[in-house]
Every structure is written in C-alpha cells, then in structure tokens.
Amino acid sequence: MRHPPAYWQKAKRTLSKKDSVLKKIIKKYNKGFLTTRNNPFFSLCRTIVGQQISTKAADSIWAKFEKKCKKNIEPKTILKLSSRNLKSAGLSRQKVSYLKNIAKAFTSKTFDVKKLRKMNDSDAINYITKLKGLGVWSAEMFLMFNLNRPNIFPVKDIGLLRAISKNYKKTYPPSKKFLETISKIHYGYRTVFTWYMWRSIDPSDVEY
Secondary structure, three states: OOOOOOOHHHHHHHHHHHOHHHHHHHHHOOOOOOOOOOOHHHHHHHHHHHOOOOHHHHHHHHHHHHHHOOOOOOHHHHHHOOHHHHHOOOOOHHHHHHHHHHHHHHHOOOOOHHHHOOOOHHHHHHHHOOOOOOOHHHHHHHHHHOOOOOOOOOOOOHHHHHHHHHHOOOOOOOOHHHHHHHHHHOOOOHHHHHHHHHHHHOOOOOOO
C-alpha cells in the first residue's frame, strides 16, 4: 500500500489556511497524494518520454516503450534495444539518444542517485542537468516524483501555468509577478501546491 510523504498532511493544513482557492481544491481531491516508485532509472526514462509533449501523447508512447522493454525498464534493457526499435515506439531520435545516454550513466555509475539525497534542491538540479537530455524541468520532476522533495516549483511546466491561470482567474501565462507571489505564499510546500494544481485540471494521478 502506498503512503503519502511524511509532510503531506501538515502541508495540506498549512496551505489551506493561507490560500482559500487551494483549500477548495484540496477538499475536492482530499484522498489523493504524491507517490514515489523508488525507481530512479524508471523515473528519469518516464520524464524524458514526457518532455515537451502532452500527457496523453506521453502516455501513448510510454505504453509502446514499455512493450518494447517487456515492462523491464532497466539500463541493460535499453542498451540492448536498437535505436531503430526504440524509435518505432514513437520516440524521437534525440529522446532515444538521451535514454541510451542515461542507461550508460547508470551502468557505469557516473550518475549516483545516492549523492542527490545529501544535496539541497539547487545542487541536486545542477547535478541532474549534467546528464545529457535532462534540463531543469526534468530535474524538478525527478525531485518531486522520485525523491518527493516538498518545495519544488516548476515554473516552466505548462500544466502548472494553465492550472494557476484557471484557478486564480489570471491571463495565460500568469505574470512573473503573480508567480512570485504564489511562490512566496506556498514556500516550503510548493510541491504540494503544484500537485493539487495539476490535479485540478486533470483528475488522474500524475506520475513519473
């Protein structure tokens, strides 16, 4: 059985007191929570597949990708599959090279997830983005969904910006000033805020 992160319930109470808009969303989706698979390689592959495409498109490509890997998402599986085979799942040439690159980094241990646990968010993002194919957004998704860090605010995420515009009745995209205000209000638990924003426009669980 999956459990929410240790900070989740406290974050819900704290944020509900600060933000009446969010309070209603938390009440509506009260039973859901952020989860982790505890599988770093899986999370990074899922993030790469989801880059710059809609959730629906990402889900479709991911299903084909999983089939190619026979549901065994591991570095050695990716390295064994030919680039042509992976491309036939709907992946771009670039994304195939990123997946292969990450698989090599895990195999050679040049990327060490254990190091991330000792780093603050900023240092962790810098470490992750040294891997080719992983930008700031991808690093933020990893910190949220794999390490369950409580205070991640992915300001370049289209879904988050859409949800903020809709829920706070702002033009799209919201102004930098408004995003700064929102960030300050929810500071400390911005991951929780982000999760509920996503949930408000897509009732299915977001997972990486």
